[in-house]
Amino acid sequence: MRAALEKYRQAFLVGLQSNIVYRWNFAVRGFFSLFHLAVVFTLWGAAFAGSASIGGFDLRQTLTYFVTLLVLQFLISAFNEDYQISEEIRNGLINQFLLKPINYFLYRFSIFVAARLVTGTLILLPLAVALPFIHDSLVFPAEGWRYAAALPALLMSAVIQFSIAYCFGMLTFWFLEIQGFVILSMAVEAVLGGQMFPLDLMPEPVFRIAQYLPFYYQMYFPAAIITGRLGAEQVLPGLAIQACWVVALLVVNQVLWARGLRRHTAVGG
Amino acid sequence: MLHYLKVWLASARYSITRTMMFRGDFLVWSLVEFFWMGVNVLMVTVIYRHTESIAGWNRNEMLLLLGTSMLIQRMLMGFFWSGIFEMGRNVRSGNFDFFLAQPGNVMFMATTRKVDPDGLVNCVVAAALVAYSATELGLHPGPGTIALYGFMLLCGLVIHYSILVLSVSAVFWLTSAQGVEGGYFTLAEFSRLPREAFRGVTSVLFVWLLPVVVVSNAPARVLLRGFDPLWAAWLAALAVLWFALAVLVFHRGLRRYASASS
Structure with a gap:
């Protein structure tokens, strides 16, 4: 058990090093995300000019939701893991994992955790710069249970985010180019994951359907718990559905890996 | 000038032939761009379910603005995106040498090499959104207004192109411009x-x-409120200024290029 953990610890450390190499790249990306915040503040500020409340929430609550979402993106979302996996399959780099006692999913997941540790830390820099300007616009609920419930939700969200990226990476066994599929899914995720607008602003029936989809649990669910957009009675059933999606996606990952390997041809040494 | 037009036409012909060889890929990418436009239209629709006006603009005026913004962005995607996007990767891998050896201006060769028909197809969808919202608003622009609108779209295209080249030129200093390219999309959100x-x-x-x-x-504004010389002159001057800045920064960066870096 300890030896097995040591393998993935090493993978984690390698991931940490390779992501630190691109620290400036991530930092620039983090600072550009402040521009996205400026868009959000401008748009929603103008939308709230005519009404004190939209969807039962005031401007500060809505802006807090988007700031939380931004931090979560750097902390738990998959960036380019799907492309990395795709490249490793296409270039035959996965061949080395077929000959070694290492689980490819866990290897990639260790690197994903390392990458998010780096990006999650780096987003704190631009956030610290922006905080004096946005501080008055933020309002977080005082209930302690929200933060306790957000922790498992965040962990499961990270697994869901990575698993979906992993699934898209696995598609390379069947398709030469997956970029189109990935960006297509990003459009769906942007809407159903609550990145464009809080999902509770959608018509009630659409919102209810969204609650049964995995995209809801990628980002919206933990952000809604933290920012008070979900009531206590919605959190436990939500966590249960989220856990079901984690299990389902892990199973799909393993099936795709096993099926994909049957199609894989390793050439050369 | 004619030489560059011939080079561009040859590249465009090659790109279209290549696209026709991968028709499934073309379909997927057309859908990708279509979906992203749909996402933005949906966002406007959802917000206007809860409010009457955003900064004095009603729903159809916002859709016209969105359509205009997307029209410029789709033209950028169709004519320049792939070339500029690959430039970032090529500088990193050293494959940029290929463009240095070509008979023409390096910036022109590197940024106009590929044409993406899927982006151009979606220009029609964006134009349809503009036409739809103009009809809903009861606008009847004359040929002069439409010509001026077209000229301003071209100025907008030059500005977007310049911002993107400037963003990706950071690769000459940063080794990877992956995050910077994303920055372009963030800035485009303001439009x-x-x-x-x-x-x-x-x-x-x-x-x-x-x-x-x-x-x-x-x-x-030309469609909504008519011709305003101040806005037109401002836009044209910005197009010239930003293009000059992009040329300057690109060539400064080019001096740092040392072939394969990794």
Whole structure:
């Protein structure tokens, strides 16, 4: 058990090093995300000019939701893991994992955790710069249970985010180019994951359907718990559905890996 | 000039032939762009379910602004995106040598090499959104207004192209421009907002210093409120200024290029 953990610890450390190499790249990306915040503040500020409340929430609550979402993106979302996996399959780099006692999913997941540790830390820099300007616009609920419930939700969200990226990476066994599929899914995720607008602003029936989809649990669910957009009675059933999606996606990952390997041809040494 | 036109036509012919060889890929990418436009239309629709106006603009005026912004962005995607996007990767891998050996201006060769028909197909969808919202608003622009709108779209295209080249040119200093390319999309988000929504610092930064708001607001205003010489002159001057800046920064960066870096 300890030896097995040591393998993935090493993978984690390698991931940490390779992501630190691109620290400036991530930092620039983090600072550009402040521009996205400026868009959000401008748009929603103008939308709230005519009404004190939209969807039962005031401007500060809505802006807090988007700031939380931004931090979560750097902390738990998959960036380019799907492309990395795709490249490793296409270039035959996965061949080395077929000959070694290492689980490819866990290897990639260790690197994903390392990458998010780096990006999650780096987003704190631009956030610290922006905080004096946005501080008055933020309002977080005082209930302690929200933060306790957000922790498992965040962990499961990270697994869901990575698993979906992993699934898209696995598609390379069947398709030469997956970029189109990935960006297509990003459009769906942007809407159903609550990145464009809080999902509770959608018509009630659409919102209810969204609650049964995995995209809801990628980002919206933990952000809604933290920012008070979900009531206590919605959190436990939500966590249960989220856990079901984690299990389902892990199973799909393993099936795709096993099926994909049957199609894989390793050439050369 | 004619030489460059011939080079571009040859590249465009090659790109279209290549696209026709991968028809499934073309379909997927057309859908990708279509979906992203749908996402933005949906966002406007959802917000207007809860409010009557954003900075004095009603739903159809916002859709016209959104359509204009997307039209410029789709043209950028169709004519320049792939070339500029690959430039970042090529500088990193050393494959950029290929463009240095070509008989022409390096910036032209590197940024115009590929044409993406899927982006151009979606220009039709964006134009349809503009036409739909104009009809809903009861607008009947004459040929002069439409010609001026077209000229302003071209100025907007030059500005978007320049911003993207500037962003990707960072690769000459940073080794990887992956995050910076994403920065372009973030800046492009401002072009979907009405100028009146910006106040204080954001107005100074995004309306006066960066051309990200005027690029779509100026052409949309031509259709909505008629010709305004100040907006037209402002946009044309910005197009010249930002293009000059992109040329300058690109060539400064080129001096740092040392072939394969990794």
